Amino acid sequence: MATSNIHKWASLPDPSPAELARAAEGDAQAFKLILERYQGMVYSVAYNVLGNHTDAEDAAQEAFLRCYRKLPQFRSEATFSTWLFRLALTASVDYKRRERRHPEPVETPEMAAEAAPQLGEGVDAATIVAALHDLPDDYRVPTVLRDVYGLPYQEIAAATGRPLGTVKVMVHRGRASLRLKLRAEGAGPEQGPAGARPRSDT
Amino acid sequence: MDCSYFRERINLYIDGEMGYLEVAELQSHLSFCPDCAAELAEVGEVRSALAAWGRLELATPPGFVERVMAAVEVEPAPGSPKPFGQAVDDTLQKLDDTLGRIPLPGGRTIPVKNVIGWGLAAAAVAIGLGRRHGRRARELTPL
Numbered sequence: 001m002a003t004s005n006i007h008k009w010a011s012l013p014d015p016s017p018a019e020l021a022r023a024a025e026g027d028a029q030a031f032k033l034i035l036e037r038y039q040g041m042v043y044s045v046a047y048n049v050l051g052n053h054t055d056a057e058d059a060a061q062e063a064f065l066r067c068y069r070k071l072p073q074f075r076s077e078a079t080f081s082t083w084l085f086r087l088a089l090t091a092s093v094d095y096k097r098r099e100r101r102h103p104e105p106v107e108t109p110e111m112a113a114e115a116a117p118q119l120g121e122g123v124d125a126a127t128i129v130a131a132l133h134d135l136p137d138d139y140r141v142p143t144v145l146r147d148v149y150g151l152p153y154q155e156i157a158a159a160t161g162r163p164l165g166t167v168k169v170m171v172h173r174g175r176a177s178l179r180l181k182l183r184a185e186g187a188g189p190e191q192g193p194a195g196a197r198p199r200s201d202t
Numbered sequence: 203m204d205c206s207y208f209r210e211r212i213n214l215y216i217d218g219e220m221g222y223l224e225v226a227e228l229q230s231h232l233s234f235c236p237d238c239a240a241e242l243a244e245v246g247e248v249r250s251a252l253a254a255w256g257r258l259e260l261a262t263p264p265g266f267v268e269r270v271m272a273a274v275e276v277e278p279a280p281g282s283p284k285p286f287g288q289a290v291d292d293t294l295q296k297l298d299d300t301l302g303r304i305p306l307p308g309g310r311t312i313p314v315k316n317v318i319g320w321g322l323a324a325a326a327v328a329i330g331l332g333r334r335h336g337r338r339a340r341e342l343t344p345l
Binding site for chain 2: 023024025026028031032035036039040041043044047048053057060061064065068069070071072123125128143144147148149150153158161162163166168171172175176178179182183
């Protein structure tokens with residue numbers, strides 16, 4: 001049932017084989033074109049996994065450095081964007097394991113294109129950012145990997161180095177916590193008549 | 203059965219991890235329990251909002267491209283021989299990827315390669331102590 005955003009990124013036009021070959025040979029200008037095209041995708045992944053701008057920038061930079069080093073190993077069985085997306089996820093999760101989080105006040109990041117998009121009934125970007133920001137790291141990372149990016153549980157367990165059962169429990173708790181936070185914000189569907197809590201107008 | 207039994211299963215249902223019989227049982231309960239049906243709808247809304255959030259592209263901080271390019275320009279060309287330190291880092295990373303990690307109580311994990319490393323170090327110390335003990339015993343043995 002999981003919808004994977006990998007498919008969304010896979011729809012980005014890939015660099016041509018000639019562009020990739022030049023970048024793999026160390027042509028800085030060719031690599032810069034790739035960087036400019038995919039910076040938003042890689043930065044978004046890093047921000048969603050790490051939850052703050054300072055760490056996201058470091059991890060996104062690390063992802064592009066890994067991309068540069070591994071370009072000669074890229075094979076066209078996968079699309080380039082899917083390959084880079086996986087590199088960005090791995091770099092971000094590795095960064096999470098290695099580094100201490102830089103505490104930052106919650107601040108809605110700027111979008112590359114549209115402003116203040118609605119993500120559902122009564123849910124806007126600021127609501128989601130604040131709710132994710134408040135989640136403990138142990139819940140946020142697996143929940144983001146599962147429900148923001150649609151990764152299978154097995155892959156999340158491998159990426160985070162946690163047992164499969166633990167990952168599932170963390171995702172379930174993350175969802176429960178987000179549900180309560182969004183409900184408190186007055187977002188989400190209308191409650192049923194029994195046990196319903198009135199929606200806030202804020 | 204009370205609602206707590208079904209509420210614990212809502213996530214399994216959403217993740218498609220229930221058998222046919224369990225699905226039928228849950229769906230039957232949902233058809234007459236508005237509280238559980240509301241909870242299922244809310245979790246669904248949360249997941250939809252998260253998926254929609256994941257499709258958005260965030261703007262990178264000013265100067266991001268320039269900073270990455272500055273880091274790239276001091277890198278050796280891709281495919282060229284790696285500096286020793288980076289080659290060691292990559293090898294250790296590959297060992298981690300290949301051997302995996304061992305779960306510990308409290309949800310923590312430890313890389314298998316570390317355990318092997320400690321085991322080898324302990325074996326080396328044991329062998330060293332054994333040899334020393336043997337030499338000492340020979341020295342003390344009367345001829």
